Amino acid sequence: MGTVPVSVFIVVAFVSVVMRRLSFVNGAAIPSTVDGPFKPVTVPLDKSFRGHAVDLPDNDPRVQRIVTGWEPEQIFVSLSSTHDSVWISWITGEFQIGENIKEMDPKTVGSSVVKYGRWRFGMTKKAMGHSLVYSQLYPFKGLQNYTSGISHHVRLTGLKPNTFYYYQCGDPSIPAMSDVHYFRTMPASGPRSYPGRIAIIGDLGLTYNTTSTIDHLMSNHPNLVLLIGNASYANLYLTNGTGADCYSCAFSDTPIHETYQPRWDYWGRFMQPLVSKVPLMMIEGNHEIEEQIEKKTFAAYSARFAFPSEESGSSSTFYYSFNAGGIHFVMLGGYTDYNKSGDQYQWLKKDFAKVDRKVTPWLVATWHPPWYSTYTAHYREAE
Ligand SMILES: *[C@@H]1O[C@H](CO)[C@@H](O)[C@H](O)[C@H]1NC(C)=O
Numbered sequence: 001m002g003t004v005p006v007s008v009f010i011v012v013a014f015v016s017v018v019m020r021r022l023s024f025v026n027g028a029a030i031p032s033t034v035d036g037p038f039k040p041v042t043v044p045l046d047k048s049f050r051g052h053a054v055d056l057p058d059n060d061p062r063v064q065r066i067v068t069g070w071e072p073e074q075i076f077v078s079l080s081s082t083h084d085s086v087w088i089s090w091i092t093g094e095f096q097i098g099e100n101i102k103e104m105d106p107k108t109v110g111s112s113v114v115k116y117g118r119w120r121f122g123m124t125k126k127a128m129g130h131s132l133v134y135s136q137l138y139p140f141k142g143l144q145n146y147t148s149g150i151s152h153h154v155r156l157t158g159l160k161p162n163t164f165y166y167y168q169c170g171d172p173s174i175p176a177m178s179d180v181h182y183f184r185t186m187p188a189s190g191p192r193s194y195p196g197r198i199a200i201i202g203d204l205g206l207t208y209n210t211t212s213t214i215d216h217l218m219s220n221h222p223n224l225v226l227l228i229g230n231a232s233y234a235n236l237y238l239t240n241g242t243g244a245d246c247y248s249c250a251f252s253d254t255p256i257h258e259t260y261q262p263r264w265d266y267w268g269r270f271m272q273p274l275v276s277k278v279p280l281m282m283i284e285g286n287h288e289i290e291e292q293i294e295k296k297t298f299a300a301y302s303a304r305f306a307f308p309s310e311e312s313g314s315s316s317t318f319y320y321s322f323n324a325g326g327i328h329f330v331m332l333g334g335y336t337d338y339n340k341s342g343d344q345y346q347w348l349k350k351d352f353a354k355v356d357r358k359v360t361p362w363l364v365a366t367w368h369p370p371w372y373s374t375y376t377a378h379y380r381e382a383e
C-alpha cells in the first residue's frame with residue numbers, strides 16, 4: 001500500500017469550519033479515494049449561525065490597541081513555500097482616518113527585525129524584512145480617508161522541520177520588541193509526513209459568531225489555518241464607522257462602495273492569539289476587493305498579509321502555492337485573470353509541472369468563489 005500514491009484534488013470553495021485529520025495511525029498510510037467509497041462525515045449546520053450575525057463593536061476589549069508607541073501588534077505567522085521558511089508579519093504605529101491625513105513613510109520609523117531561536121532564552125538568530133503602508137482614499141465629499149500603520153513582513157529561513165521556534169519581532173534599536181511568541185514549522189515534505197490538523201475557514205468576519213468559530217478552532221489545536229477569502233468584512237461599513245448589515249442595499253446612496261479600514265486593524269488584533277502561533281494562509285475573496293480612488297483594489301489584502309508568491313514563482317499576491325508535509329496547496333485567485341491566456345494559468349501550468357507526487361501525494365487547490373453553483377448566491381459565477 002505504501003507505494004500507492006494518495007491522490008485527491010479537492011476544491012474548497014466556501015467551507016465554514018472543517019477540521020480534517022491527516023495523521024497516520026500506527027504508521028498505516030492514509031487511504032486513497034480509490035480505496036473508497038467512504039461514508040462522508042457531515043455535521044448538520046447550526047441554524048443559529050445563519051443571519052443576524054452581530055459584529056464585535058469597536059469597544060470590545062479583543063479589538064483594542066493594547067500596545068504603546070512603536071510596539072508591534074497584529075502579529076501573525078504564515079508559511080513560505082517549503083517547511084524551512086516562514087513569514088512573520090506585524091503592524092507598528094497608529095492608523096489615521098478622517099480629513100487631510102498623511103501617509104507615514106515606513107523608512108523613517110524603524111526597521112523590521114525578527115529575533116528567533118529554538119529556545120526562549122536562545123533567540124540568537126536575526127532576520128530583517130521590509131515594511132510598507134497603504135491608504136484607502138475616497139475623493140468624494142463627506143467620505144473619510146484612511147492610511148494604515150506600518151505593515152512589516154520578515155522571512156525566516158533555514159528552519160528545521162516540525163520544530164518549535166520562539167520569536168520576538170519589532171525594532172531593537174527604538175527599542176520596541178514584542179513579547180516572546182512561538183510557532184511550529186511544518187513537517188518536511190514526504191509521502192508519510194503530514195501536519196496533524198488543518199483548519200479551513202471562509203467568510204470569517206468579526207462577529208460574535210466569529211468568536212465562537214475561533215474558540216472552537218483553537219480548542220482543536222490546528223497546525224495550520226487556511227482562510228479562503230472574506231476576512232474582516234470592513235466593506236460592510238461606511239467610512240464614518242457606521243455598520244451596514246446588507247451588502248447590496250446599504251450603499252445605494254453613496255458614490256462608491258465604502259469601507260471602514262479600522263475594522264481590519266480590529267480583525268488583526270482579534271486574530272493575534274491564534275495566528276501568532278499557528279500559520280495562517282490567506283487567499284482573496286470578494287470582500288477583499290475594496291475599490292477606492294483610481295479604481296485601485298485589494299490594497300488592504302495585499303499590504304497586510306504575507307504570501308509566498310515569489311517563493312512559488314508567482315508574480316502576484318492573488319495566487320501562490322506552498323507545501324505542508326506531503327500536501328501541495330495551490331491557492332488560486334478568483335478575482336484576477338484565470339483564462340488560458342492569463343498569467344495565472346501560465347503560472348499554474350508551471351506549478352503543476354513541478355509537483356512530484358512521490359513527495360507530495362496530496363494536491364489541494366482552493367479558491368474563494370464556488371466553481372459550480374446552482375444556489376442563488378454566486379450562481380454560475382465562475383463557469
Ligand atoms: C481623500 O483623498 C482624496 C485623494 O487625495 C482627496 O481628493 C479627498 O479630498 C480626501 N478626502 C478627505 C476627507 O480628506
Ligand SMILES: *[C@@H]1O[C@H](CO)[C@@H](O)[C@H](O)[C@H]1NC(C)=O
Pocket residue numbers: 046048049052053054208209212
Ligand atoms: C451567532 O450570533 C448570534 C448573535 O450574536 C447568536 O444569537 C447566536 O446564538 C450565535 N450562534 C452561535 C452558534 O454561536
Ligand SMILES: *[C@@H]1O[C@H](CO)[C@@H](O)[C@H](O)[C@H]1NC(C)=O
Pocket residue numbers: 238240241242
Ligand atoms: C454615517 O453616515 C450615515 C449615512 O450618511 C449616517 O446615517 C450615520 O448616522 C453616520 N454615522 C455617524 C457616526 O456619523
Ligand SMILES: *[C@@H]1O[C@H](CO)[C@@H](O)[C@H](O)[C@H]1NC(C)=O
Pocket residue numbers: 337338339340341342
Ligand atoms: C482572458 O482574460 C483577459 C483579461 O480578463 C481578457 O482580456 C482576454 O480577452 C481573455 N481571453 C479569452 C480567450 O477569453
Ligand SMILES: *[C@@H]1O[C@H](CO)[C@@H](O)[C@H](O)[C@H]1NC(C)=O
Pocket residue numbers: 013014202203230247285286287368369370377378
Ligand atoms: C463572502 O461574503 C458574502 C457576504 O457578503 C457572501 O454572500 C458570500 O457567499 C461569501 N462567500 C463567498 C464564497 O463568496
